[in-house]
Amino acid sequence: xxxxxxxxxCFVDQLLPQVGLDTARVLERLGFETWFPDxxxxxxxxxxxxxxxQLARPLAERFARVFACAxxxxxPSGSCTTMVRHFYPELLAGTREFAQAKSLSARVYEFSExxxxxxxxxxxxxTFPHKVAIHDACHALRELGIREGPRQLLxxxxxxxxxEMTHSEECCGFGGxxxxxxxxxxxxxxxxxxxxxxxxxxxxLTSTDPSCLLHIDGILRRRHSPVRTIHLAGILARTDxxxxxxxxxx
Amino acid sequence: MSAASRQFFQDATAKAVDVELREIVRRGIDxxxxxxxxxxxxxxxxxxxxxxxxxxxxxxxxxLDRYLLEFEQRVRDRGGHVFWAETAEEARKYVLDLAASxxxxxxxxxxxxxxxxxxxxxxxxxxxxxxxxxDLGEFIVQLRREPPFHIVTPAMHLTRxxxxxxxxxxxxxxxxxxxxxxxxxxxxxxxRAFFSAEMGITGANFLVADSGMIAITSNEGNARLCASxxxxxxxxxGIEKVVPRLEDLAILWPVLATAGTGQPITCYNxxxxxxxxxxxxxxxxxxxxxxxxxxxxxLLADVEQREALHCIRCGACxxxxxxxxxIGGHAYGTVYSGPIGSVIMPHLGGLGAYQHxxxxxxLCGACTEVCPVKIxxxxxxxxxxxxxxxxxxxxxxxxxxxxxxxWAMLDAGRFRRLAWAVRMAMRLAYGMRLEGTALDPARAWxxxxxxxxxxxxxxxxxxxxxxxx
Numbered sequence: 001x002x003x004x005x006x007x008x009x010c011f012v013d014q015l016l017p018q019v020g021l022d023t024a025r026v027l028e029r030l031g032f033e034t035w036f037p038d039x040x041x042x043x044x045x046x047x048x049x050x051x052x053x054q055l056a057r058p059l060a061e062r063f064a065r066v067f068a069c070a071x072x073x074x075x076p077s078g079s080c081t082t083m084v085r086h087f088y089p090e091l092l093a094g095t096r097e098f099a100q101a102k103s104l105s106a107r108v109y110e111f112s113e114x115x116x117x118x119x120x121x122x123x124x125x126x127t128f129p130h131k132v133a134i135h136d137a138c139h140a141l142r143e144l145g146i147r148e149g150p151r152q153l154l155x156x157x158x159x160x161x162x163x164e165m166t167h168s169e170e171c172c173g174f175g176g177x178x179x180x181x182x183x184x185x186x187x188x189x190x191x192x193x194x195x196x197x198x199x200x201x202x203x204x205l206t207s208t209d210p211s212c213l214l215h216i217d218g219i220l221r222r223r224h225s226p227v228r229t230i231h232l233a234g235i236l237a238r239t240d241x242x243x244x245x246x247x248x249x250x
Numbered sequence: 251m252s253a254a255s256r257q258f259f260q261d262a263t264a265k266a267v268d269v270e271l272r273e274i275v276r277r278g279i280d281x282x283x284x285x286x287x288x289x290x291x292x293x294x295x296x297x298x299x300x301x302x303x304x305x306x307x308x309x310x311x312x313x314l315d316r317y318l319l320e321f322e323q324r325v326r327d328r329g330g331h332v333f334w335a336e337t338a339e340e341a342r343k344y345v346l347d348l349a350a351s352x353x354x355x356x357x358x359x360x361x362x363x364x365x366x367x368x369x370x371x372x373x374x375x376x377x378x379x380x381x382x383x384x385d386l387g388e389f390i391v392q393l394r395r396e397p398p399f400h401i402v403t404p405a406m407h408l409t410r411x412x413x414x415x416x417x418x419x420x421x422x423x424x425x426x427x428x429x430x431x432x433x434x435x436x437x438x439x440x441x442r443a444f445f446s447a448e449m450g451i452t453g454a455n456f457l458v459a460d461s462g463m464i465a466i467t468s469n470e471g472n473a474r475l476c477a478s479x480x481x482x483x484x485x486x487x488g489i490e491k492v493v494p495r496l497e498d499l500a501i502l503w504p505v506l507a508t509a510g511t512g513q514p515i516t517c518y519n520x521x522x523x524x525x526x527x528x529x530x531x532x533x534x535x536x537x538x539x540x541x542x543x544x545x546x547x548x549l550l551a552d553v554e555q556r557e558a559l560h561c562i563r564c565g566a567c568x569x570x571x572x573x574x575x576x577i578g579g580h581a582y583g584t585v586y587s588g589p590i591g592s593v594i595m596p597h598l599g600g601l602g603a604y605q606h607x608x609x610x611x612x613l614c615g616a617c618t619e620v621c622p623v624k625i626x627x628x629x630x631x632x633x634x635x636x637x638x639x640x641x642x643x644x645x646x647x648x649x650x651x652x653x654x655x656x657w658a659m660l661d662a663g664r665f666r667r668l669a670w671a672v673r674m675a676m677r678l679a680y681g682m683r684l685e686g687t688a689l690d691p692a693r694a695w696x697x698x699x700x701x702x703x704x705x706x707x708x709x710x711x712x713x714x715x716x717x718x719x
Contacts, residue, residue, distance in 0.1 A: 017709035051635030138614035175612025180694035187698035188266040188576040218699025
């Protein structure tokens with residue numbers, strides 16, 4: 001399996017293109033051939049999580065068809081990976097696409113998980129001379145069981161000092177449509193996360209999930225915090241210390 | 251939107267910015283985190299203990315009919331009374347009639363969420379009966395005329411200073427503000443009540459089927475005084491609290507204590523099986539158990555969510571919940587708050603009235619992770635959302651928005667063009683410094699967060715340019 005299909009979440013495609021490019025860059029550096037099925041849109045999670053399973057179903061079926069011929073699908077988001085791996089089989093139970101979804105669910109990997117479990121690397125040859133804290137994204141942590149992998153990868157980065165922040169496993173408050181529906185609660189949870197990131201002494205906060213980072217970054221910048229956010233792929237893509245001023249959201 | 255939903259949105263929004271409250275709640279919960287962590291480490295295998303408790307509870311709930319009848323029979327054999335209350339009103343009426351016929355003027359109560367659920371105190375007070383909450387936390391919130399803030403820690407939201415001030419105003423005799431002195435003030439008031447009350451009302455943590463006993467857990471010993479000093483003891487218990495065997499408590503008691511407060515076991519664990527028997531020197535003359543349904547059989551009929559009845563009310567999911575940590579218990583506006591409350595309230599009080607609570611969650615799964623009886627709480631929140639959509643309880647604007655969004659996502663070309671247009675509009679708006687203003691199209695996001703820099707090119711555009719598709 002040297003060829004992997006990129007599953008670039010819709011909001012990453014539109015708002016955080018660098019995360020997608022960094023994901024591809026790391027995979028290619030490790031010798032994988034990447035391709036981007038151009039027909040992909042959204043996995044349907046926003047509808048599914050809002051209770052609109054009827055609307056999510058055609059999107060899931062569509063997604064399963066688009067990625068049908070991929071041997072391995074790699075996604076720089078634990079949340080979107082969870083949707084495909086855990087919720088597609090449930091959502092599509094009893095439909096014609098069920099078998100396809102079931103097989104796809106076994107071939108989709110979150111980015112860090114693909115590196116540590118499938119490619120079996122922990123040193124990807126990256127350099128990032130900064131103090132970094134990690135936010136354990138809920139879906140990656142609790143639905144996919146990803147905790148040590150990203151830390152191993154970060155420890156393999158030259159010059160990087162990994163610091164643990166308090167309550168790294170507590171939700172940042174993004175939660176999809178929750179962030180807009182209950183903006184005040186979401187912002188409060190985000191502020192708690194921001195405070196913990198700040199008191200950790202880290203320069204950067206990283207995570208497997210760009211949606212959490214988009215939210216946390218917005219909170220941090222609104223409070224003029226010195227802490228910046230960067231997706232895990234952004235760190236692993238760096239091979240020298242230059243250009244480290246780029247924000248994750250640029 | 252239901253009235254409860256509007257109220258929740260208002261209260262939660264206000265509480266979310268109440269920094270002082272958040273600090274108090276955080277401190278309380280951080281302490282629990284620490285001691286619960288230590289408590290779990292005392293188990294040889296915490297996960298196995300959870301699994302065992304899950305199995306015991308599942309067995310009980312799946313054979314609820316059999317175990318409840320067994321329980322009832324054994325209580326009756328010992329001369330106790332069992333009343334089956336289908337609704338809150340029936341339960342209240344039973345207690346009120348009993349109090350009236352026995353000429354009860356004073357009631358001492360130990361902590362009971364079911365009594366809160368059926369609004370028993372108000373009903374007793376409206377008949378001129380004085381009700382004393384004897385659990386310290388409940389006593390405090392009762393003095394404040396407030397509902398409990400948390401199902402295990404009713405006064406979690408108050409500082410020692412606030413409690414001292416309250417006691418000074420309501421009770422007097424406060425000489426110092428240290429916890430032992432404050433406890434002494436409460437105890438003086440409560441001791442008198444214990445000896446004058448004609449009726450003691452308790453809840454129960456478990457109903458033990460094979461021995462026909464109720465199991466009551468407390469840290470202050472107040473529950474056993476309520477169950478033994480007054481002439482009449484009434485226990486009000488949800489029907490789901492039954493467990494098959496006495497020996498099941500050997501694991502449920504320590505797991506309940508550990509998950510709730512980190513204690514190896516709660517200080518007082520009392521088993522009550524009936525009224526005073528001939529030859530016994532103490533105990534009540536009458537023992538009544540009110541078994542409350544109040545929507546629980548509706549939940550039992552829901553195969554997907556039936557396991558929510560496994561709950562042993564330890565409060566762990568409240569402590570773990572980042573939403574609870576941010577807004578506290580009162581904002582929920584429900585008897586049962588936190589994740590378990592959001593799951594069961596739609597079954598107890600109707601989906602239309604309480605579906606909004608299932609949306610007030612990031613579905614982070616922390617509740618499911620800590621639940622000592624392994625209830626898949628966050629999955630049930632999601633199922634409540636699905637049910638709300640299927641029953642057409644969602645706002646029209648959301649339905650339309652979701653349909654439009656799905657339509658855009660069903661075709662890659664359409665998605666690409668529409669997303670490009672939105673991005674360009676955002677770039678234009680933010681170029682004109684409209685970010686966060688009333689004209690900002692993403693105001694729901696930018697009201698509390700900085701907008702991300704909107705890129706000129708999407709990933710797919712850059713990919714196509716450099717890789718040729």
